[in-house]
Amino acid sequence: MTHCSVVCIGECMVELMASDQPDQLKKGFAGDTFNTAYYLKHILGTGECVSYMTAVGKDVLSQELVQTLENAGLDTQYIRQMDDRTVGLYLVENDVHGERYFTYWRSQSAAKSLFQGQEGYRLLASLESFSTVYLSGISLAILPPNDRALLIDTLKEQGRQVIFDPNYRPALWESKRDALASFQALAKTGAIVMTTLEDEEALQDLNSADTVTAFWLAQGAGDVIVKMGAKGCFIASEKTLVPALSGITPIDTTGAGDSFNGGYIAGLLQGASPKEAALKAHTIAAQVIQQRGAIIPSDLFTD
Helix, strand or coil: CCCCCEEEECCCEEEEEECCCCCCEEEEEECHHHHHHHHHHHHHHHHCCEEEEEEECCCHHHHHHHHHHHHCCCECCCEEECCCCECCEEEEEECCCCCEEEEEECCCEHHHHCCCHHHHHHHHHHHHHCCEEEEEHHHHHCCCHHHHHHHHHHHHHHCCEEEEECCCCHHHCCCHHHHHHHHHHHHCCCCEEEEEHHHHHHHHCCCCHHHHHHHHHHCCCCEEEEECHHHCEEECCCCEEECCCCCCCCCCCCCHHHHHHHHHHHHHHCCCCHHHHHHHHHHHHHHHCCCCCCCCCHHHCCC
């Protein structure tokens, strides 16, 4: 069995987006934690194994999704297959500035049942074999409350390095209070929190890097990275703003934050300082936002 040092937990979905042909859509597979895993693996190459943990059905789309993950070089041995479930689907639309808008269909998504039953307990126990666990607020939001709490408690007990992007999506939560309580509980693992000013303002009316970093450090976070779009990112441990690349005209911002996360985590795993990791992350994100879709082919990257 292949051993990987890092695992990304979440939901990968069918992605529909505009194609080059009028009135036609292009199908792909994406999802916030998968996007991060994809770019993380691209940067690390064959020198590091990256696992993806999720649940899918046994239908044709589910099998296509698993094949896509494998084609991306990801380890798929921790993907659960369920008879009565399938994968979610979403449509991406963009305005003239490249900003994206989503419509979701995920009522039968298998990922929501990832940690249920004996197979779920087995997957939770397997997290102990990884040195680094990456997940997002969406990874937590799609789980039933009891499963969500069980995952967080497991990560606390195991003492793994947790890297977490709150990626707050109000529609997935019963309330802001529930979302914030779950995020705070996860921060207490000593997690590296990779958030955005946009999410923090929506979640708890924090609108500066200083107030955001102070809040999460007080919750027990090991470090805080505040992503601020074209301005760059602020790193709490370095007490510095790392500017984004200049002169970039975005075509589609889908996957911008996810690819940044992949670049940043890759940098840390390669022994880079937080500032060096942020520079790597900005370089990846700048290339991603100049293409359509969350996942861009590896041959379009310039190292």
